[in-house]
Every structure is written in structure tokens, then in C-alpha cells.
Amino acid sequence: MDAGERLGAIAVPGTVIAMRGGLGAGKTTFAKGFAKGLDIYEDITSPSYTLIREYQGRLPFYHMDAYRLAGDEDFRSIGAEDFMYGKGVCLIEWSERVEMTLPPGCARVTIEALETGERRITIEDPFLETIGT
Numbered sequence: 001m002d003a004g005e006r007l008g009a010i011a012v013p014g015t016v017i018a019m020r021g022g023l024g025a026g027k028t029t030f031a032k033g034f035a036k037g038l039d040i041y042e043d044i045t046s047p048s049y050t051l052i053r054e055y056q057g058r059l060p061f062y063h064m065d066a067y068r069l070a071g072d073e074d075f076r077s078i079g080a081e082d083f084m085y086g087k088g089v090c091l092i093e094w095s096e097r098v099e100m101t102l103p104p105g106c107a108r109v110t111i112e113a114l115e116t117g118e119r120r121i122t123i124e125d126p127f128l129e130t131i132g133t
Contacts, residue, residue: 002030002033003030003033003109003121003123004029004030004031004032004033004034004036004037005033005034005036005037006037007034007037007107007109007123007125008033008034008035008036008037008038008089009037009038010037011034011037011038011059011089012059012089013059013086013087013088013089014084014085014086014087014089015089015090015107016084016089016090016091016092016102016103016106016107017034017089017090017091017092017106017107017108017109018092018095018096018102018106018107018108018109019031019091019092019093019094019095019109019110019111020094020095020096020108020109020110020111021110021111021112021113022112022113024113025111025112025113025119026111026113026119027093027094027111028044028045028046028093030091030109030111030121031044031063031091031093032044034061034091035055035057035061035063038055038057038058038059038061038089039057039058040055040056040057040058040061042055044063046065046093047063047064047065047093048065048067048068049068051064051065051066051068051069051078052064052065052078052080052083059087059088059089060086060087060088060089061088061089061090061091062083062086062088062089062090062091063090063091063093064080064083064090064091064092064093065092065093065094066092066093066094066095066097066098067093067094067097069097069098071097071098072098072099072100072101075097075098075101076101080092080098080101081101084101084102084103085103095108107123107124107125108123108124108125109121109122109123109124110122
């Protein structure tokens, strides 16, 4: 089971994952694993042009992409806060562009593409730290 799938499997309503990583780092691939952990088996695609894609599984999953947004004001104007504080879970690609709108204590996932072709995934999640995982 990959890191995204493991995180999706333990996600609870209100979980927000702030994704970071350069172009081609693997953010959307991570999102696919996350969706699988939520029992979502439809094709997960990048929301670069639609900004938000919604999927139904064990919990509603809102996959967002802030790459084309000018910043926090744009992010709020598309109703992002309604999704982040709802009954589902959110995964936000390019989250560094909307840092001021992210909820306190959200999980942060950084993916780095290494020269070897492998990926380094760093997960900082206050929830995981409190349950000892």
C-alpha cells in the first residue's frame, strides 16, 4: 500500500492535505492513492483547469489545484473554505500558493523527484503525531 493510500485509509471528515512539489513530482499520483484509500476507484485526474473535482467514496473527496490561482483571495472566491470545513476530505495541490487560507493543523505532504527517478515523500501531520502513527 502506498503512502497516499495509507493516508486516505485513515482520513476522517475535515481532513485537509496540503500538497507541495514541483511539476511532475507526483502530486496527482499521490492523490490517486489517497482516493483508493477512501474506496474511490474511478479515474482521478488533475483538476488543473477545473480547480476542484469531487468524488464519492467512504467520504466525499475534494481534489483541488491552486496552480492557476493568483493566491488566497482567488482560492476563497471559488468556495474552497466550504469544502475544507465540510464533511469530506480535501487534497490541495500547489497549496503553497494559498497558504493563508489553509486550516491550522492541516497535514502537509511534500514530494520531491530525486535524480534516481525515485520520489521522496515527507508527511507532516499533527493528527498522526497524536495517535502515534
